[in-house]
Amino acid sequence: MSSEDNAAPRKRLSREQRRRQLLEVAWQLVREEGTEALSLGRLAEQAGVTKPVVYDHFETRGGLLVALYQDYDARQTAMLEAALAGCPAELPGRAWVIAEAWVDCVLSQGREIPGVSAALAGSPELAALKQAYEGPFLDKCRQALAPFAPGGDVGGAGLRVLVGAADALAQAAASGELEAAMAKLELQATIVAMVLRQ
Template identity: 65%
Template sequence: MSTTENPETVSPAQPRRRLSREDRQRQLLDVAWQLIRAEGTDALTLGYLAEKAGVTKPVVYDHFTTRAGLLAALYRDFDKRQTTLMDAALANCAANLIDTATVIATEYVGCVLLQGNEIPGVIAALASSPELEKIKREYEAIFLEKCRNVLQPFAEGGVITQASLRAMLGAAEALSNAAAGEEISAEQARDELFATIIALVERTATRATSGT
């Protein structure tokens, strides 16, 4: 009898561990990101995700209900990762404009690049319905308020306006997406976003001191 045939040397099959709901959702989101990376956002359906994740369709439908729900969950996943990284970096940076602007620029661009080419497709898909666009706007508002709070102390009494913050966010998205698409380098994206943030605060301070 060969070694492989000896019942004493053969390990019994391990029972398949049942994932918790949280772990299952994490698995499904990870597979969804991989699917988008390989085939694009248009290929993402609940049925195809179930096939790729090796689960039944009802499992996926139970977590996301609709394709729109899945897209929203992917955006929330991205936003949570971005928020965690930025909050940690802001908590550990020096309390001055240069370091604060550096953190915002570095973490914003870095998080988009970490997610790769997938996130621009998800963001574009969010614009496909008012419901998804609303979710994106809600998370943007939280991010902009965070930026306002950390930049306001350097504005020398001026009030950082929503218009200025929106301009900054537009630059952040455009530069990050260009870097993700390798149109520009990550360093160029960070540098331009940093310059945009500095200019925003300095312009606010100038308006305050000049009384305009």
């Protein structure tokens, strides 16, 4: 009996399982080699599948980048929803939950998300998709913070302040420039000040 006869048969992954596997390998590639190394051919090679399998899931490199951003966005939204569910109904507590969810999500993704975000910003179509995925997350932030705004709502400019500060502080924490706790505290203070100006 040959060793091939003794080998267990390979289990075929479902479409969703294969997509999950490909996304995990793509995140690993970005982590280890940077976004520039990410191509559909390289992903197929690293995942041990044929190129048509990867093309069937993502079609283009841009499609893969969008899928990575969607994956990140889904995690960030889930973290925020879970945190808000048990959050006290007061402004500092809600601001802390948002700050903590944002920073923790970026830290959990390491240095990969800045590269994916930068690659998405490189084309107007991909940048528009990134903004579309930010929308629902920002709506959740608006709903959580609006009751504490003197005018009863948080405007678009305030939400842009939140995104800018959150991105900058979370990236500083991810790069080791700031301690995570300090980034969260500064973001919380920024959110509170922004809401009180609304």
